[in-house]
Amino acid sequence: MASSARASSKAWSKLKKHAMEEISEVHLAELLRDERRCAAFRATLGDLVYDYARQRATPETLSLLVQLADEHGLAQKIEKMFRGEPINLTEDRAVLHVALRAPRDETVWPKQVRLPETALAQVHAVLADIERFSGRVRSGRDWTGATGKPLTDVVSIGIGGSYLGPEFVYEALRTDPRASAAAKGRRLRFLANVDPIDVHRALEGLCPETTLVVVVSKTFTTAETMLNARTLKHWIVSALGDAAVSKHMVAVSTNTEAVSAFGIDPQQGMFRFWDWVGGRFSVCSAVGLVPLSLQYGFDVMREFLQGAHEIDKHFAMERDWRKNIPVLMGLFGVWNASFLGHDTRALLPYSQALLRFAPHIQQVDMESNGKGVDIHGGPLLDPNATGVVNFGEPGTNGQHSFYQLMHQGRVVPADFIGFRRSQAPIELEGEVVSNHDELMSNFFAQPDALAIGKTREELLAEGVPPELVNHKTFPGNRPSSSLLCDCLDARTVGRLLALYEHRTAVEGFIWNLNSFDQWGVELGKILAKRVRNEMAQRRKTTTKEQGVRTSAAEWNASTRFLLDSYFDPMSSAGH
Numbered sequence: 001m002a003s004s005a006r007a008s009s010k011a012w013s014k015l016k017k018h019a020m021e022e023i024s025e026v027h028l029a030e031l032l033r034d035e036r037r038c039a040a041f042r043a044t045l046g047d048l049v050y051d052y053a054r055q056r057a058t059p060e061t062l063s064l065l066v067q068l069a070d071e072h073g074l075a076q077k078i079e080k081m082f083r084g085e086p087i088n089l090t091e092d093r094a095v096l097h098v099a100l101r102a103p104r105d106e107t108v109w110p111k112q113v114r115l116p117e118t119a120l121a122q123v124h125a126v127l128a129d130i131e132r133f134s135g136r137v138r139s140g141r142d143w144t145g146a147t148g149k150p151l152t153d154v155v156s157i158g159i160g161g162s163y164l165g166p167e168f169v170y171e172a173l174r175t176d177p178r179a180s181a182a183a184k185g186r187r188l189r190f191l192a193n194v195d196p197i198d199v200h201r202a203l204e205g206l207c208p209e210t211t212l213v214v215v216v217s218k219t220f221t222t223a224e225t226m227l228n229a230r231t232l233k234h235w236i237v238s239a240l241g242d243a244a245v246s247k248h249m250v251a252v253s254t255n256t257e258a259v260s261a262f263g264i265d266p267q268q269g270m271f272r273f274w275d276w277v278g279g280r281f282s283v284c285s286a287v288g289l290v291p292l293s294l295q296y297g298f299d300v301m302r303e304f305l306q307g308a309h310e311i312d313k314h315f316a317m318e319r320d321w322r323k324n325i326p327v328l329m330g331l332f333g334v335w336n337a338s339f340l341g342h343d344t345r346a347l348l349p350y351s352q353a354l355l356r357f358a359p360h361i362q363q364v365d366m367e368s369n370g371k372g373v374d375i376h377g378g379p380l381l382d383p384n385a386t387g388v389v390n391f392g393e394p395g396t397n398g399q400h401s402f403y404q405l406m407h408q409g410r411v412v413p414a415d416f417i418g419f420r421r422s423q424a425p426i427e428l429e430g431e432v433v434s435n436h437d438e439l440m441s442n443f444f445a446q447p448d449a450l451a452i453g454k455t456r457e458e459l460l461a462e463g464v465p466p467e468l469v470n471h472k473t474f475p476g477n478r479p480s481s482s483l484l485c486d487c488l489d490a491r492t493v494g495r496l497l498a499l500y501e502h503r504t505a506v507e508g509f510i511w512n513l514n515s516f517d518q519w520g521v522e523l524g525k526i527l528a529k530r531v532r533n534e535m536a537q538r539r540k541t542t543t544k545e546q547g548v549r550t551s552a553a554e555w556n557a558s559t560r561f562l563l564d565s566y567f568d569p570m571s572s573a574g575h
């Protein structure tokens with residue numbers, strides 16, 4: 001497929017040529033002087049603005065990217081996803097996270113993108129359970145701890161997709177006035193890492209009597225999560241006895257048997273999701289909805305789902321790709337990686353509340369598109385460009401950290417995200433602007449500094465000493481997009497999530513890879529199991545008298561040395 005897709009994709013070769021012969025010759029400073037282009041290079045959806053005038057692209061580039069999307073069957077691929085066809089071929093699974101946030105009556109959609117009725121029924125049955133359960137716990141009366149005290153604190157155990165998204169949403173809403181009022185008197189903690197330090201931190205200041213533990217794991221076999229779950233079970237049981245588990249622990253999973261074997265009654269304390277929800281796309285399932293509804297109440301979370309759904313609808317229904325925001329984001333992602341050769345990109349939200357957005361999108365994107373073969377196991381369409389390195393940090397913090405490299409070092413395409421209003425405004429008398437306006441001044445300035453830069457001539461005209469001119473030159477021509485929304489409320493958090501989920505899907509569809517499996521995480525797990533077995537063995541047999549048994553021969557010399565040194569620092573002395 002890979003080579004034939006490339007051969008049959010006229011747009012691919014045209015884009016290569018266009019990038020080399022035309023785009024390499026134009027500078028963003030020049031492109032930004034074209035008012036008509038600037039006016040055309042933006043898309044809006046309600047209060048949300050996506051401005052891509054600072055992409056290194058001309059109207060010709062955009063036409064070719066649209067052609068590329070069509071040649072790669074983007075519309076058909078999106079349709080298959082919404083209809084629930086098993087597009088995750090290696091696992092023979094549908095990819096239906098969009099059903100998690102669709103209203104119950106969403107079957108009125110055109111049939112090309114009609115979500116399966118059974119999925120919608122399943123989703124809404126679980127949502128009703130979550131609404132009921134979270135209401136009971138939050139009431140402080142209807143579901144209490146084993147000693148009758150209200151469960152005011154929640155520890156959500158989970159890792160990867162069962163952690164990153166919920167934590168991003170938790171942080172994003174922590175300072176939203178409505179969500180924070182609803183969370184009054186409640187605490188939500190996340191326990192992800194198997195590092196015992198994380199247990200210590202998650203439990204700091206908590207008391208078993210008032211704590212509810214939510215064990216979140218799609219498979220209910222993930223080593224880290226299960227050890228942490230056993231650790232907290234022990235914490236609860238040793239304080240309150242075995243019977244307390246049914247009041248203090250619930251599970252979110254697809255694996256009923258394992259939940260039951262762990263000691264949680266699936267009838268009473270399990271919230272289901274399904275194999276058609278990928279871990280990193282599961283925030284809108286019970287994975288996020290259980291802990292977040294406990295913290296912020298179901299009504300707030302309903303708005304979050306509505307926000308995500310708005311984008312889903314726009315993504316599925318807007319067939320003019322020039323107006324479809326997630327499609328544009330994906331097309332520029334492909335353009336920057338495959339045609340302009342940038343293998344890194346930055347996510348720069350100008351909101352401290354989005355501090356965990358980049359880590360979540362890192363998983364969404366890098367676990368999805370960091371692949372070595374195409375969807376059929378053949379060579380990749382673009383072996384150099386799939387799997388972009390994503391990183392990010394809220395502005396303005398990042399400006400005082402890694403922006404130096406972005407301005408004068410490597411070219412890192414960036415997404416700037418800003419808001420018209422702050423979640424928590426401050427206006428000081430005597431200051432020229434509000435604190436939020438101060439923040440946003442940077443949101444508007446940085447993309448231009450990256451795009452336009454500063455020339456030698458300008459510097460010399462300003463009287464910069466000649467020996468400093470080279471140091472102070474900014475080459476510019478560094479691409480970015482700007483997303484501007486009203487305010488970071490639950491609805492907008494949902495919209496941001498869906499935009500970035502779909503960006504990844506669009507890129508995967510164009511690159512023709514499977515964005516929905518993750519075989520690359522398996523080998524490390526298998527090796528860790530072997531090491532664990534060896535460790536258990538050694539801990540058993542190592543005594544003072546016997547000394548440390550040396551590592552089994554199955555390890556290479558380096559691993560053998562490191563293992564020996566871990567067990568006995570003296571063994572590495574002299575090396």
Ligand SMILES: O=P(O)(O)OC[C@H]1O[C@H](O)[C@H](O)[C@@H](O)[C@@H]1O
Pocket residue numbers: 159160161162216217218219220221222225279280367518521
């Ligand atoms: O939800 P779980 O089954 O515990 O899986 C947790 C995580 O671990 C796996 O290794 C995958 O890399 C992730 O995609 C997944 O989200």
